[in-house]
Amino acid sequence: MTALSLPIVFFWASTLLAIVAVILLFLLRPPVLQALVSSNVVWKQVIRVSQALNDRWRWWLSLLLATLIILLLLFAIYRPDLSEGEGRNKVILVIDNSPTMAARMSNGMSRLDMAKNLAQDFLSELPGDRTVLIVDTQRSVAIPEFTNIALAKTILDDIEIGTSLNPVVPSKVSREVAEHRFVFTDGVLLGTPPDTYETVSVFEPISNVGITHVDFALVPGNPGERQAFVELKNAGFEPRVVELDLNSEAGESLKRKIEIKAGEKIGQILNISSFSSGAVRVSVTSSQDGFRFDDKVFDYLSSKKEIKVLLISQNSADDKVLKLLELMPRVDVQVIDALAYSSAVADELESDLLLFNRVVPESRPNRPTVIFGVKPAKWLPVQVTDAMSTQVEVVKNSAHPLMQNVSLRDLIVEGGVVFGGASDVIVPFLTSKSEGPLAVTQGGVNPIILFGFDTETSNIELLADFPILLANLLTWMGDEPAIIRAPPGIIAIPGGAVRVNGMDGEEYPTWTVADQTYFNAIEAGLYTITTEDGPLRVAVSQGAERFSDVNQSRISRVVAADLTAPNLSRGFSLAVILCLLAFGLLVLDWTLFHRRVTQ
Amino acid sequence: MSSLLSKEFLRRLDGLTLLLRRPVSGHLRGQHRSKRTGGGMIFSDYRPYSPGDDVRNLDWATYMRLDRLVLRLFEEEADTPIYIFIDSSNSMLQADGGKFLVAKKLAAILSYIGLLNHDRVSLAAFSDGVVRELPGRRGKNQMWRTLHFLEALKPSGITNYADTFKRYFGGGRTRGLVVFISDFLQQEPLELSFKPIKQYGHEVFASHVISPSEVSPELGGEVVLVDSETNESMNVHLTETLLRQYREAFVDHCSSIENFFRRSGWGYLRINTDDNFEEAALIGLKKERLTL
Numbered sequence: 001m002t003a004l005s006l007p008i009v010f011f012w013a014s015t016l017l018a019i020v021a022v023i024l025l026f027l028l029r030p031p032v033l034q035a036l037v038s039s040n041v042v043w044k045q046v047i048r049v050s051q052a053l054n055d056r057w058r059w060w061l062s063l064l065l066a067t068l069i070i071l072l073l074l075f076a077i078y079r080p081d082l083s084e085g086e087g088r089n090k091v092i093l094v095i096d097n098s099p100t101m102a103a104r105m106s107n108g109m110s111r112l113d114m115a116k117n118l119a120q121d122f123l124s125e126l127p128g129d130r131t132v133l134i135v136d137t138q139r140s141v142a143i144p145e146f147t148n149i150a151l152a153k154t155i156l157d158d159i160e161i162g163t164s165l166n167p168v169v170p171s172k173v174s175r176e177v178a179e180h181r182f183v184f185t186d187g188v189l190l191g192t193p194p195d196t197y198e199t200v201s202v203f204e205p206i207s208n209v210g211i212t213h214v215d216f217a218l219v220p221g222n223p224g225e226r227q228a229f230v231e232l233k234n235a236g237f238e239p240r241v242v243e244l245d246l247n248s249e250a251g252e253s254l255k256r257k258i259e260i261k262a263g264e265k266i267g268q269i270l271n272i273s274s275f276s277s278g279a280v281r282v283s284v285t286s287s288q289d290g291f292r293f294d295d296k297v298f299d300y301l302s303s304k305k306e307i308k309v310l311l312i313s314q315n316s317a318d319d320k321v322l323k324l325l326e327l328m329p330r331v332d333v334q335v336i337d338a339l340a341y342s343s344a345v346a347d348e349l350e351s352d353l354l355l356f357n358r359v360v361p362e363s364r365p366n367r368p369t370v371i372f373g374v375k376p377a378k379w380l381p382v383q384v385t386d387a388m389s390t391q392v393e394v395v396k397n398s399a400h401p402l403m404q405n406v407s408l409r410d411l412i413v414e415g416g417v418v419f420g421g422a423s424d425v426i427v428p429f430l431t432s433k434s435e436g437p438l439a440v441t442q443g444g445v446n447p448i449i450l451f452g453f454d455t456e457t458s459n460i461e462l463l464a465d466f467p468i469l470l471a472n473l474l475t476w477m478g479d480e481p482a483i484i485r486a487p488p489g490i491i492a493i494p495g496g497a498v499r500v501n502g503m504d505g506e507e508y509p510t511w512t513v514a515d516q517t518y519f520n521a522i523e524a525g526l527y528t529i530t531t532e533d534g535p536l537r538v539a540v541s542q543g544a545e546r547f548s549d550v551n552q553s554r555i556s557r558v559v560a561a562d563l564t565a566p567n568l569s570r571g572f573s574l575a576v577i578l579c580l581l582a583f584g585l586l587v588l589d590w591t592l593f594h595r596r597v598t599q
Numbered sequence: 600m601s602s603l604l605s606k607e608f609l610r611r612l613d614g615l616t617l618l619l620r621r622p623v624s625g626h627l628r629g630q631h632r633s634k635r636t637g638g639g640m641i642f643s644d645y646r647p648y649s650p651g652d653d654v655r656n657l658d659w660a661t662y663m664r665l666d667r668l669v670l671r672l673f674e675e676e677a678d679t680p681i682y683i684f685i686d687s688s689n690s691m692l693q694a695d696g697g698k699f700l701v702a703k704k705l706a707a708i709l710s711y712i713g714l715l716n717h718d719r720v721s722l723a724a725f726s727d728g729v730v731r732e733l734p735g736r737r738g739k740n741q742m743w744r745t746l747h748f749l750e751a752l753k754p755s756g757i758t759n760y761a762d763t764f765k766r767y768f769g770g771g772r773t774r775g776l777v778v779f780i781s782d783f784l785q786q787e788p789l790e791l792s793f794k795p796i797k798q799y800g801h802e803v804f805a806s807h808v809i810s811p812s813e814v815s816p817e818l819g820g821e822v823v824l825v826d827s828e829t830n831e832s833m834n835v836h837l838t839e840t841l842l843r844q845y846r847e848a849f850v851d852h853c854s855s856i857e858n859f860f861r862r863s864g865w866g867y868l869r870i871n872t873d874d875n876f877e878e879a880a881l882i883g884l885k886k887e888r889l890t891l
Contacts, residue, residue, distance in 0.1 A: 032821045032834070038690040038813055039699075039784035040826040041831050046848045047833070050841060 119405030138162025210294025373454025726756030
């Protein structure tokens with residue numbers, strides 16, 4: 001028996017009890033006193049007079065009762081619906097299938113299963129002439145429409161947990177007029193449903209410890225070491241001892257036992273220098289955990305390889321770029337002059353990156369290239385113009401990876417070029433007088449960065465943020481691209497994707513809308529996007545504090561056992577009730593009036 | 600002497616005489632005025648003398664004055680038939696039979712007085728007809744038989760006045776005094792019931808016997824009222840209002856009966872079984888000028 005069916009059963013039980021009570025009262029009525037009188041002649045006169053008025057009332061009341069009974073019988077036969085207007089016979093059920101509805105309750109069922117069961121029971125009790133609109137808060141029901149009950153049950157069965165942390169009751173549905181409107185929810189992510197809806201709560205507090213954030217970074221001051229930052233949240237009401245576990249794709253593992261107080265959020269830093277690059281799974285294990293979706297987070301640890309830089313400079317002796325490169329721990333720098341570069345066979349150069357200072361090669365190199373002090377050349381992807389002012393103010397593109405933590409505010413350029421005439425390049429910074437870009441970058445398999453000035457004609461070597469610019473430059477060109485972290489759902493892919501693969505190699509379909517490519521990451525995991533510029537990693541996880549807070553319900557009812565179905569009165573129930581009432585009145589009338597009252 | 604009348608009470612009745620409002624039609628000598636002239640004491644008229652008339656009644660003073668023989672006529676005193684009807688229907692059993700006892704006592708009183716006055720007294724017990732009858736008797740010595748008759752009566756049946764009167768008087772009875780003792784609890788209108796008696800010109804004296812349980816019944820709540828004569832039952836919820844209405848209706852009922860007899864020029868005496876019967880009877884009879 002479910003909460004929804006209880007009132008109906010209670011109603012019928014009450015009716016049966018009432019009928020039994022009336023019968024018993026009739027059977028147990030006190031015996032009537034018999035009195036022998038000389039004659040009833042005078043009594044008859046008295047009764048005739050006294051009953052004259054009563055008879056008139058009795059006649060009218062009997063007429064009224066008879067009319068009422070006839071009307072109620074008609075109600076019972078034709079089951080008229082007293083509600084009027086557009087929403088007549090319509091029922092809207094909104095099922096909250098936001099991620100927190102996956103929380104498992106004490107009875108072993110998830111909140112969503114409980115909601116679906118309650119809704120199924122409700123649909124089973126509905127009269128057959130009702131039309132039902134089933135809709136979810138994750139928009140998995142693409143085109144909600146009123147259907148018959150059987151189809152509604154099927155739609156209801158198909159509803160599964162969604163991934164969006166921002167569930168909504170679709171505005172079209174919330175405006176829809178209906179006879180009954182219910183929202184089955186736990187009230188955590190959905191919050192308070194619209195006022196026009198009655199809420200059926202499936203919320204029950206559970207125990208949950210989840211991962212709310214994961215990040216990997218180099219150890220400050222020691223770029224050779226790497227560490228992981230993991231944030232955990234105990235959303236339950238009791239302290240827990242949990243086991244945090246990091247596993248790499250190559251088999252490295254790291255475990256740590258942690259005690260978390262109720263409601264506490266703690267951060268953990270773990271040294272993962274020994275981990276190989278690749279996918280990393282972070283998981284947390286705790287006893288009696290009722291919500292498993294935030295117990296596991298996938299991320300990607302980018303490669304920590306050494307970058308071989310070949311510096312081609314006309315005068316390498318006092319080259320400050322060289323000195324800076326030599327100071328960088330991951331950089332193995334070699335220096336050659338322009339002549340040596342020209343005579344060398346390009347494929348035999350052992351370098352990951354070519355850095356030209358005041359030198360422009362005769363043809364485009366076949367590897368990532370940086371050129372300071374560009375001069376016109378045929379192979380350049382942009383046009384070069386000698387229009388450089390002696391003093392420029394730089395306007396930077398902060399979104400460009402090169403410009404991360406770089407200001408270039410005091411840059412002075414005494415001579416150089418500006419670029420123009422190309423559409424497939426990105427401008428990291430340009431002059432403020434709109435003379436054109438001072439630098440451009442072009443992605444691809446062999447990216448290229450062009451600076452319109454060099455270290456001789458500018459003070460860039462002397463700027464405090466030049467090392468950072470250089471590091472960003474090496475990272476952008478030499479390292480793997482930064483991974484994208486996103487919750488499950490539809491994810492936009494930067495650039496054009498060739499294909500998207502999951503952890504098990506399964507290929508996911510992509511689609512393009514308005515020059516933007518998307519794919520649907522239906523579950524947490526690590527996805528690899530193959531683009532024209534190379535592979536891109538997307539770590540999809542549900543690690544978020546709002547997601548782990550499965551007990552933050554905004555609905556007052558908190559115990560599933562106390563669930564009471566709303567007033568699910570059906571269209572004909574009023575007629576049934578009134579019919580039974582009329583029957584009761586008829587019984588009372590017969591018992592009290594015809595059997596006892598003065599004739 | 601009898602369960603109905605004590606010696607002392609009979610002695611009080613010895614000096615009573617029945618008074619009738621109209622001259623009687625008796626054939627034997629009695630103590631009531633009759634329409635016939637003869638050897639009475641009360642002067643009635645004159646008429647011319649005819650041969651054969653009793654010369655003792657000649658008015659000699661007139662003869663001396665007018666020289667004509669004129670005979671003085673005197674009213675002759677005669678007896679009268681007294682028909683005493685006693686209601687012996689089941690309704691008379693109420694008040695523990697008190698109503699029927701009162702009826703029998705009253706019948707005994709009037710029989711005694713009638714017999715003392717040399718009237719011809721007939722007794723008839725009736726319900727839906729004459730159940731038992733004691734034919735007319737004269738003389739005080741018939742009192743024993745009368746009392747035995749009355750003592751032997753048992754109530755039964757339902758009341759039906761009209762049938763009783765039609766059958767009893769249909770055979771032709773000398774006009775006389777009809778004494779009717781009953782509780783008058785019948786549905787049939789009295790006008791219809793007493794029509795035969797009116798037609799035959801009888802003088803009627805009605806005695807209405809009532810009991811306290813009829814005047815003010817001590818009942819209440821849900822009651823099934825069972826008619827003692829017809830056994831017809833009636834479910835009633837007796838409220839104080841209904842009881843008050845009954846009491847008023849019963850008074851109206853009694854008044855209507857009394858009014859009927861008064862309008863007809865007949866005597867009416869109501870006796871409650873709770874009253875002191877002997878005093879109530881003697882006073883009532885004198886008040887109604889039935890006895891002197």
